[in-house]
Amino acid sequence: MPAPYFGSCLCGGIQLTVASEPTAVLSCFCEHCSKGAGGTNQIVAKFAQADVNITSGTQLITTYTSTDTCSGAPKAKAFCQMCGAPLWTVPASARGTHLLIRPSLLSEWQHLKPRAEIFVGHRPPWVTPVEGTEQWHGARGN
Incomplete structure (x- = not known):
């Protein structure tokens, strides 16, 4: 489902809307993202900050x-x-200019497939690459 997106945190205290599609969707395996996600990697969707509206819970x-x-x-x-x-x-x-939002906060986010995976050198050997994505050993461009 295309924009607008509606979203919230786990408890629903913070609610937001996003008026645009992301300019990028990435899966990151760096140490910070793995720890922040509590898993092997973190998915982020890059949205223009001007298109993100916090409707409650600031x-x-x-x-x-x-x-x-x-x-x-x-x-x-x-x-x-x-x-x-x-x-x-x-x-x-x-x-x-941009917020790298966790797509799982948003309604109908499942179609936001990563276009690139970064810091793949940190990917556990039992996790397979997302088919058809660019693979970067560091940040994009590295």
């Missing part, structure tokens, strides 16, 4: 800034302070 959004990143630039990770659900990441390069 007071529940908490941010953790990681400074030990591969790029050396900080990235902010937002989550719900009530249920702990990860919401989005904002790398320094996207600050003010």
Whole structure:
């Protein structure tokens, strides 16, 4: 189902709408994303920040800034302070322009298939690549 998307955190305290389609959908196997997802990898969909509207629960959004990143630039990770659900990441390069939202927060997200997998050197050997996706050993372009 195409945009608009409606979404919420696990407890429903934070609700949002997204008016556009993502410009990219990625699966990331880096250490930060794996830990943040509580699994082998994390799926993110890159949306224009201007198209994301938090309709309720802004007071529940908490941010953790990681400074030990591969790029050396900080990235902010937002989550719900009530249920702990990860919401989005904002790398320094996207600050003010894009949010890397967790697609599973959104309604009808299942068609948002990753177009690329990054940091695949960290992928466990028992996890197979998503068919037809670009494979990067580091960040995209590496």
